[in-house]
Amino acid sequence: MSGPSDYQPTNPALKWLERRLPILGFMHASFVAYPTPRNLNYWWTFGAILSMMLAVQILTGVILAMHYTPEATMAFRSVESIVRDVNYGWLLRNMHASGASMFFFAVYIHMFRGLYYGSYKEPREVLWILGVIIYLLMMATGFMGYVLPWGQMSFWGATVITNLFSAIPYVGDSIVTLLWGGYSVGNPTLNRFFSLHYLLPFVIAGVVVLHIWALHVAGQGNPAGIDAKTDKDTVPFTPHATIKDMFGVSCFLILYAWFIFYMPNYLGDADNYIPANPGVTPAHIVPEWYYLPFYAILRSIPNKLAGVIAMFSAIIVLVFLPWLDTAKTRSSKYRPLAKQFFWIFVVVCVLLGYLGAQPPEGIYVIAGRVLTICYFAYFLAVLPLLSQIEKPRPVPNSIADDVLAKYGAKSGKVASVAIALAVAGAVFAGGTHDARAAEGQEAPPAQKWSFAGPFGKYDRGALQRGLKVYKEVCSNCHALSYIAFRNLADPGGPGYSTAQAAALAAEYKIKDGPNDQGEMFERPGRTADYFPAPFPNEQAARVSNGGAAPPDLSLIPKARSYERGFPRFIFDFFTQYQEQGPDYVAGILQGFEDTPPAGVSIPSGSYYNKYFPGHAIKMPKPLSDGQVTFDDGSPATVAQYAKDVTTFLMWAAEPHMEARKRMGFQVFIFLIIFAGLMYFTKKKVWADAH
Amino acid sequence: MKGFGIVTTASSAEHPTRRDFLFVATGAAAAVGTAATLWPFISQMNPDASTIAAGAPIEVDLSPVAEGQDIKVFWRGKPIYISHRTKKQIEEAQKVPLSSLPDPATDQSRVKEGHDQWLVVIGICTHLGCIPIAHEGNYDGFFCPCHGSQYDSSGRIRQGPAPANLPVPPYQFVSDSKIQIG
Numbered sequence A: 001m002s003g004p005s006d007y008q009p010t011n012p013a014l015k016w017l018e019r020r021l022p023i024l025g026f027m028h029a030s031f032v033a034y035p036t037p038r039n040l041n042y043w044w045t046f047g048a049i050l051s052m053m054l055a056v057q058i059l060t061g062v063i064l065a066m067h068y069t070p071e072a073t074m075a076f077r078s079v080e081s082i083v084r085d086v087n088y089g090w091l092l093r094n095m096h097a098s099g100a101s102m103f104f105f106a107v108y109i110h111m112f113r114g115l116y117y118g119s120y121k122e123p124r125e126v127l128w129i130l131g132v133i134i135y136l137l138m139m140a141t142g143f144m145g146y147v148l149p150w151g152q153m154s155f156w157g158a159t160v161i162t163n164l165f166s167a168i169p170y171v172g173d174s175i176v177t178l179l180w181g182g183y184s185v186g187n188p189t190l191n192r193f194f195s196l197h198y199l200l201p202f203v204i205a206g207v208v209v210l211h212i213w214a215l216h217v218a219g220q221g222n223p224a225g226i227d228a229k230t231d232k233d234t235v236p237f238t239p240h241a242t243i244k245d246m247f248g249v250s251c252f253l254i255l256y257a258w259f260i261f262y263m264p265n266y267l268g269d270a271d272n273y274i275p276a277n278p279g280v281t282p283a284h285i286v287p288e289w290y291y292l293p294f295y296a297i298l299r300s301i302p303n304k305l306a307g308v309i310a311m312f313s314a315i316i317v318l319v320f321l322p323w324l325d326t327a328k329t330r331s332s333k334y335r336p337l338a339k340q341f342f343w344i345f346v347v348v349c350v351l352l353g354y355l356g357a358q359p360p361e362g363i364y365v366i367a368g369r370v371l372t373i374c375y376f377a378y379f380l381a382v383l384p385l386l387s388q389i390e391k392p393r394p395v396p397n398s399i400a401d402d403v404l405a406k407y408g409a410k411s412g413k414v415a416s417v418a419i420a421l422a423v424a425g426a427v428f429a430g431g432t433h434d435a436r437a438a439e440g441q442e443a444p445p446a447q448k449w450s451f452a453g454p455f456g457k458y459d460r461g462a463l464q465r466g467l468k469v470y471k472e473v474c475s476n477c478h479a480l481s482y483i484a485f486r487n488l489a490d491p492g493g494p495g496y497s498t499a500q501a502a503a504l505a506a507e508y509k510i511k512d513g514p515n516d517q518g519e520m521f522e523r524p525g526r527t528a529d530y531f532p533a534p535f536p537n538e539q540a541a542r543v544s545n546g547g548a549a550p551p552d553l554s555l556i557p558k559a560r561s562y563e564r565g566f567p568r569f570i571f572d573f574f575t576q577y578q579e580q581g582p583d584y585v586a587g588i589l590q591g592f593e594d595t596p597p598a599g600v601s602i603p604s605g606s607y608y609n610k611y612f613p614g615h616a617i618k619m620p621k622p623l624s625d626g627q628v629t630f631d632d633g634s635p636a637t638v639a640q641y642a643k644d645v646t647t648f649l650m651w652a653a654e655p656h657m658e659a660r661k662r663m664g665f666q667v668f669i670f671l672i673i674f675a676g677l678m679y680f681t682k683k684k685v686w687a688d689a690h
Numbered sequence B: 001m002k003g004f005g006i007v008t009t010a011s012s013a014e015h016p017t018r019r020d021f022l023f024v025a026t027g028a029a030a031a032v033g034t035a036a037t038l039w040p041f042i043s044q045m046n047p048d049a050s051t052i053a054a055g056a057p058i059e060v061d062l063s064p065v066a067e068g069q070d071i072k073v074f075w076r077g078k079p080i081y082i083s084h085r086t087k088k089q090i091e092e093a094q095k096v097p098l099s100s101l102p103d104p105a106t107d108q109s110r111v112k113e114g115h116d117q118w119l120v121v122i123g124i125c126t127h128l129g130c131i132p133i134a135h136e137g138n139y140d141g142f143f144c145p146c147h148g149s150q151y152d153s154s155g156r157i158r159q160g161p162a163p164a165n166l167p168v169p170p171y172q173f174v175s176d177s178k179i180q181i182g
Helices: A012-020 A023-031 A042-064 A074-082 A091-119 A125-147 A150-169 A174-179 A187-218 A237-262 A289-300 A306-324 A336-358 A362-389 A401-406 A410-435 A460-472 A485-491 A498-506 A538-544 A570-573 A580-590 A638-651 A657-686 B019-045 B049-055 B087-095
Strands: A035-037 A234-236 A511-512 A522-525 B058-061 B068-074 B078-084 B118-122 B133-137 B141-143 B158-159 B173-177 B179-180
Touching: A012 A023, A023 A237, A035 A237, A042 A091, A042 A187, A042 A237, A074 A091, A091 A125, A091 A237, A091 A289, A091 A336, A091 A657, A091 B019, A125 A150, A125 A187, A125 A289, A125 A306, A150 A174, A150 A187, A150 A306, A187 A580, A237 A657, A289 A306, A289 A336, A289 A362, A306 A362, A336 A362, A460 A638, A485 A498, A498 B173, A657 B019, B058 B068, B068 B133, B087 B158, B118 B179
Parallel strands: none
Antiparallel strands: A035 A234, A511 A522, B058 B179, B068 B078, B078 B118, B133 B141, B173 B179
């Protein structure tokens, strides 16, 4: 590669290897001696962060693939069994799911850095295009990965996105059938998405190698946008950039840990905790947040084919950036007009992201069209125009001069930009929450839950009382098929002993067989058995319940939510509020009213409920005072039942929550100490470079 | 510092300085963090909770098994032979001199007291893991077709390449006609 290497091994074994495959000298030249501009700021650490995230995703992904089953009838359950049964399965799953979001967060910052500092300009055009290719591969990988859990959003997101190709004239439908492997999204689709999702990250890794190679040929850009001329302009990559990158990584890990341990479902969609149902489309199909701007562009164009072309063009236009923006000055630091338009562009992207999560109605449609025009205008009109008419400020004479000049002035700006980006990110991410549009829906009252907050725990008494309510009331119609009797004795749960769990199991009759006569038979339950379903199949459930199948309750508090609205969803990120589901469930249980309000008519066979979307729920009021008596003397009221059974169901949905929060606390302490150590190490290492 | 491949610009390491302490502390923290992070990745390969639960003890009803008959049940994925031995088999097993056994063990040590007509062994050849065939071979016991190991009516290795007797799983008699394996 580029860069002087003075590497001469003294060890005879290494000398032997070096003569035959000079990999050590290569590594030394590329990552130790490699001359790095000494004026880089922290926006330059995201390359290392991205490399780490790719490694993390591959590592966690390969391990998840050891336990995941890519088959339509088993995929959803296999993901739940990873989370519930595999040692640290919940941690690996959270790392991979949050890791995808962090990967895209880092790549967007990396790309915006490139836009601002002219990293795509001569001689880095190929480097930039390789980056766009990596980005496209990331989007394909992320899309296919989201399909794998086979939840409602997985299935319907797959349906919508694969249907995009039907917009292609003549061959569109054939292409879609080819992608599906069937007449609709189904098991063949899932299988091939799993195979490709496993493959593409390694393709990404290969393109990343080319990307770093292209970078090393040209040398890194820098905030001043001028070339390095002398040795005074650069420092060796190791230890300077290595240690600085590690500090950047440790700060990034703190944000990552926040999602893994404390807000694992903040960026996700509650509907994906409902198993895929080809017969029911969710009210709002929303892609993951990192696709939202392009989704908004797609929906802005009323013509199907034009919308698809616009969406793909929004990414492809990046490829042409080096030829659209031909200004000689690289860095926007010295281009006052370009700088302002850059920030306007950032706002446009964030707003497009927000719009992508809103229902395509009313003002959102108009705003989407305006912003789509702004998006394309930035690349196709503003940048080319500025190349011609803008008068840039003079750039520093050398990188060394730039370092001496800027020392002390920069940090404030970086901090405020960082805050702005954080808020932008929160708007982006929380925008997905608005997809559960109210339509005039009243939000259920916020309750105090013992498990809320970073130190929340399940109230053992509430869990045991809630189990009693489930057994005596809910289990008549609702299954709890992800909970085994042995789970009742697990740590972090209701706290029964193994003997008590076995006794409880033995009260149930479990269908087993066939025996040696070929017949099915019943036997008493064992701890390894799961709670039996009240109905043998969905059709029988419907017949006994007025045509509506009572849902399995194992995941219900995670599978339900309600709109929090702007700006509450931004505060939620910092306060860790994530109890929309439990509030909704408790609200439903207490929200029945005998007579609907004036003007509201409920069809016969349904009942009025204040918090159920549309107000007409097929379930009759399940709870009344005095229905269940508690041994510990807790009040036999509907409010108590609702609170306790919701707490129990939250445990059923997330049995390892206490372990998650406990480990999160330890990880945070460690990361804060480690980031501190890295900060001081970085300062020491760079002391002689300033 | 050279040991890590990290080259410091000015290495004058005569006295341990505050700078060195910082580097050592950071390096140690990084090592601890890496090890702590790696542990879940390794631990996840151990049997998960549902596999462990599926390996819970099982009860087997012995009443349908006639004298001279044997059955095969599965526990933790392994085949287990339960033989209802004839008087002849029991006598032969008890009379074998220990010195002639490659893996010496008395028959009494391999059955439960008062229930010596019942032999419960894991049917996996201790050579390389094939399943021996019951009521075969020269010793009225088991014969492994893969490499010719022969076991007797107590499941002990008598000839062939297998080094050890067929293992006896943990089990106990719940009643005279029922055992619990595991």
